[in-house]
Amino acid sequence: xxxxxxxxxxxxxxxxxxxxxxxxxxxxxxxxxxxxxxxxxxxxxxxxxxxxxxxxxxxxxxxxxxxxxxxxxxxxxxxxxxxxxxxxxxxxxxxxxxxxxxxxxxxxxxxxxxxxxxxxxxxxxxxxxxxxxxxxxxxxxxxxxxxxxxxxxxxxxxxxxxxxxxxxxxxxxxxxxxxxxxxxxxxxxxxxxxxxxxxxxxxxxxxxxxxxxxxxxxxxxxxxxxxxxxxxxxxxxxxxxxxxxxxxxxxxxxxxxxxxxxxxxxxxxxxxxxxxxxxxxxxxxxxxxxxxxxxxxxxxxxxxxxxxxxxxxxxxxxxxxxxxxxxxxxxxxxxxxxxxxxxxxxxxxxxxxxxxxxxxxxxxxxxxxxxxxxxxxxxxxxxxxxxxxxxxxxxxxxxxxxxxxxxxxxxxxxxxxxxxxxxxxxxxxxxxxxxxxxxxxxxxxxxxxxxxxxxxxxxxxxxxxxxxxxxxxx
Amino acid sequence: xxxxxxxxxxxxxxxxxxxxxxxxxxxxxxxxxxxxxxxxxxxxxxxxxxxxxxxxxxxxxxxxxxxxxxxxxxxxxxxxxxxxxxxxxxxxxxxxxxxxxxxx
Numbered sequence: 001x002x003x004x005x006x007x008x009x010x011x012x013x014x015x016x017x018x019x020x021x022x023x024x025x026x027x028x029x030x031x032x033x034x035x036x037x038x039x040x041x042x043x044x045x046x047x048x049x050x051x052x053x054x055x056x057x058x059x060x061x062x063x064x065x066x067x068x069x070x071x072x073x074x075x076x077x078x079x080x081x082x083x084x085x086x087x088x089x090x091x092x093x094x095x096x097x098x099x100x101x102x103x104x105x106x107x108x109x110x111x112x113x114x115x116x117x118x119x120x121x122x123x124x125x126x127x128x129x130x131x132x133x134x135x136x137x138x139x140x141x142x143x144x145x146x147x148x149x150x151x152x153x154x155x156x157x158x159x160x161x162x163x164x165x166x167x168x169x170x171x172x173x174x175x176x177x178x179x180x181x182x183x184x185x186x187x188x189x190x191x192x193x194x195x196x197x198x199x200x201x202x203x204x205x206x207x208x209x210x211x212x213x214x215x216x217x218x219x220x221x222x223x224x225x226x227x228x229x230x231x232x233x234x235x236x237x238x239x240x241x242x243x244x245x246x247x248x249x250x251x252x253x254x255x256x257x258x259x260x261x262x263x264x265x266x267x268x269x270x271x272x273x274x275x276x277x278x279x280x281x282x283x284x285x286x287x288x289x290x291x292x293x294x295x296x297x298x299x300x301x302x303x304x305x306x307x308x309x310x311x312x313x314x315x316x317x318x319x320x321x322x323x324x325x326x327x328x329x330x331x332x333x334x335x336x337x338x339x340x341x342x343x344x345x346x347x348x349x350x351x352x353x354x355x356x357x358x359x360x361x362x363x364x365x366x367x368x369x370x371x372x373x374x375x376x377x378x379x380x381x382x383x384x385x386x387x388x389x390x391x392x393x394x395x396x397x398x399x400x401x402x403x404x405x406x407x408x409x410x411x412x413x414x415x416x417x418x419x420x421x422x423x424x425x426x427x428x429x430x431x432x433x434x435x436x437x438x439x440x441x442x443x444x445x446x447x448x449x450x451x452x453x454x455x456x457x458x459x460x461x462x463x464x465x466x467x468x469x470x471x472x473x474x
Numbered sequence: 475x476x477x478x479x480x481x482x483x484x485x486x487x488x489x490x491x492x493x494x495x496x497x498x499x500x501x502x503x504x505x506x507x508x509x510x511x512x513x514x515x516x517x518x519x520x521x522x523x524x525x526x527x528x529x530x531x532x533x534x535x536x537x538x539x540x541x542x543x544x545x546x547x548x549x550x551x552x553x554x555x556x557x558x559x560x561x562x563x564x565x566x567x568x569x570x571x572x573x574x575x576x577x578x
Contacts, residue, residue, distance in 0.1 A: 126539055133546045137553045144557050150564040154573045156557045161507050161570070164550055165498050168514035171543065172491060175521035178536060182529035228576040 006062035009069055012051040012077060013114055019043025020110035027103040036103035037092040037443075040110060044085040051078050061123060065185055068123035068255075075472030076120040076251045079328060083243050084113045086335045089447045091236035096342050098147050098234075105145050109240060112138040116244050120251035123259075125174050125184040128252065132170065132212060135248065136163050139241055143233040155232035159225045166215035166222055173208025180205065186259045194263045206261055210271065213256075216249035217305045220278035227286075230298035231351070238294065239338035242301045243331040246308070250327060253312055254320065265315050272313035277407050280306035284414040294351045296418060297337055300377060303415060304330050310408055311392040317473060318395040324469035326388030329458055333376040333385060336451035340370035343440045343448065353425055360426045366440055367426050369448040376455045378419040379412050384458035384465070483524045491517035504561070504568040508554045512547055519543040 007014070023043065028035040051074065059070035088106055091097045097105055112135060119131035140163060144156025178184055180201055181192035193202050211222065218226035230238045257268050280303055287299035308330070311323025343366035344359045345351065360367035376383035379390075389412065396405045440448070458465045490513055497510025519540045526536025562568050 126535070126542065129539075130542065130546070133550070137549060140557060141553055144560055148564070151575050153557070153561045153564055154575050157504060157561050157570075157573060158576075160554055160557050161498070161504065161511075164508075164511045164554065165514075168494070168511060168518065171515065171518040172521070175518045175525065175539075178522060178539070179525035179528070182525070184535050184539065232576060 001060060001062055001064070003063055006060075006067070009054070009056070009060055009062055010067070012047045012054075012081075013117060015043060015047045015050055016081075016110055016114045016117075019047070020107050020114065023103060023110060024107035025103075033092045033094075033099065033102050036106050037088060040088045040106045041085060043110060044081050044088065044113075048078065048081045048085070051081060065187070066124045066127045067118065067121045069121060071472045071474040072251055072254065073117070073121040075324065075468060076247055077117045079247060079331065080113050080116050080120075080244050083240060083247075083331055083335060084109055086339070086447055086451065087236040087240040089443045090239055090335070090339050090342060091234075093342055093441050093444045096235050097237070101145055101147065105142060105234070105237065108138055108142050108145070109237070112142070112240070113244070116248040119248045120255075122252070122255070123186050125177070125186070125189070129171055129174055132167060132216075135216075135245060136167055139163070139229075139245065142237045143229050143241070145237070146234050149232070151232040152234065155225075155228040159229050162222075162225045163215060166211050169208050170212025173205040173211070176201065176205040176208065186255075190260050190262065193261060199264075202261075203264060203267055206256075206264060206268065207271070209256065210253075210268075213249045213253050214275060216245050217253075217309065218246075218279075218302050219275045219305065219309065220282045221275075223279070223282070223302055226302055227295050227298040230301065231292060231294045235338050235342045239335050242298070242334050242338075246301075246305055247327055247331065250308055250312060250323065257315060269313050269315060272309055273401070273404055276306050276309040276313060277404065279303070279309070280407055280411040284411040284418075287418045288414065290418075291353050292351050293341060293353055293356060293422065296353070296422065297334075297341075300415065300418065301330075301334055303411060304334070304377065306411070307389060307392060307408060310396060310404060314395055314399050314401070316395060316399055318398065319392065320473055321466070321469045322388060322391035322395050324472050325458075325462070325465055326385070326392055328465055328469070329376060329384035329388045329455065332451050332454045332458070333373040333383075336369060336373040336448065336455065337377070339444060339447050339451065340366045340373060343444050344370065353422070356422070356425045357429050358426075363440065365445070366448065369452045370426065371423060372452045372455055374419045374422060376459070378416045380416070382456075382459045384455050384462070387459060387462050480524055480528055483520065487517045487520040487524065490514075490520065502569055502571055504558050504570055507570065508551065508558070511554075512551065515543055515547040515550070519547075 023036050023039045026036045026039045062069055115131050115134035119135055122128040122131055140156055140160040143159050144153045146152040180198055181189045183189055215222040230242055257265055283299045283302035287296055290296040308323050308327055311319045344363055376385035379385045393405050494510045494514030498507050501507045501510060522536045522540040529536055558568055
């Protein structure tokens with residue numbers, strides 16, 4: 001499709017870009033979060049409406065094949081917009097992000113959303129590498145975007161150095177693939193990989209490219225940045241980074257294996273499943289030793305990425321559908337965990353587990369929501385996480401991957417243990433310091449109610465989310 | 475005079491990339507690591523240019539990619555230096571050994 005025709009189908013992304021610029025300059029002189037926050041939320045609402053009401057449902061190749069608008073793109077685009085809206089609402093809470101940086105950081109979040117959507121939709125390696133770099137650079141900057149916070153800056157430095165190292169490998173892999181196939185377009189590369197006899201070289205470049213995706217998913221050998229970033233970054237940024245880039249990495253993995261390397265799915269499945277087992281074991285064991293809440297959540301989200309990867313690596317319809325369902329459930333629950341922790345945290349504390357001692361008696365509402373989210377992450381019925389995990393395990397058993405399922409079942413038992421460690425601290429201990437009941441601010445309360453009801457509703461009535469996941473596969 | 479074969483350039487770009495990996499892994503100074511990462515990106519850009527000579531159809535896409543890589547490297551350096559500067563302002567050091575607030 002030509003550029004001008006494509007623009008008609010590119011409304012959502014254009015709205016996001018324009019809104020990001022407006023948000024950037026809507027810093028109110030009186031120093032309140034209201035103006036920039038409203039601009040960002042309005043942008044995301046408009047973009048969501050534009051995405052939802054889009055007329056055509058068929059698969060389109062926009063901008064001469066650089067941007068693929070298909071079911072998967074639509075599913076991930078809508079999810080990214082929802083996650084961004086949740087993070088902006090979280091950022092509007094006092095103390096979640098510094099006031100003087102609020103407008104800039106919210107605008108960067110909108111730009112990041114744009115980059116992630118383009119990444120999910122890329123149909124050409126040039127789009128892929130540009131989108132990956134856009135997402136990476138914005139993530140590094142947003143991590144360190146906090147005044148007088150040495151820990152956040154240190155996390156940003158580690159993120160930057162490790163991230164650039166991994167993405168250099170990915171770029172090298174893409175350049176090798178270009179050398180092998182003489183093209184960068186997904187369709188021509190697929191044709192060349194299928195015909196060509198140089199399978200070893202193609203496999204090598206695939207491994208290089210997987211390094212980049214593995215880094216974004218924080219899989220085992222590439223995970224060293226994740227706990228630091230999720231612990232030290234401002235909480236809306238951390239919440240967004242645990243969810244949206246992982247979703248985008250899943251989308252790009254699916255796209256690579258279905259559109260570029262369908263001939264190498266067996267090899268890819270072996271690699272991904274090895275990474276998946278290593279990630280699950282490492283994340284669960286390391287999470288047991290944590291004494292800081294956000295660091296524990298970071299390792300738990302690493303383990304969750306392992307379950308997601310398990311669904312993806314089957315390359316079966318059931319596996320992918322279950323993974324999409326699980327991704328949505330994980331996203332809602334993880335955003336909720338960060339929101340509830342923001343509501344429960346006290347000024348001047350450093351997120352130690354002991355700081356939450358007896359917090360349920362201080363703020364029963366936020367603690368109750370946190371319980372729902374943690375139980376869903378642990379995979380207990382009747383919440384959404386349980387169904388997602390169940391279907392992923394069922395799909396894996398159907399493909400005969402018994403070892404994978406046994407490992408995953410074992411690590412989810414360890415998972416239940418460390419999630420209950422948080423819950424025990426919340427409920428079954430007297431508060432160390434008698435504090436007056438801390439009221440939850442209104443935007444945060446709305447956000448918590450929405451996320452908790454989404455997690456519960458998707459667990460009790462899963463059909464709507466399943467239909468959405470199925471439409472992503474079409 | 476015979477032209478230099480492509481393999482020579484490829485070996486050179488591989489050496490450049492490996493030098494970048496070595497530097498990124500061994501440097502203790504954050505700026506040193508950033509310079510090493512630039513070397514790796516330059517190897518990628520070089521690869522694109524070499525392969526666009528051998529590519530059967532439209533060599534343009536390889537050369538265009540090389541330009542994009544150069545621009546990306548510049549953007550990465552800008553973001554990287556900003557973060558290094560922020561770290562220096564609060565810690566008065568950019569030695570990677572000194573970044574020890576966050577541990578596993």
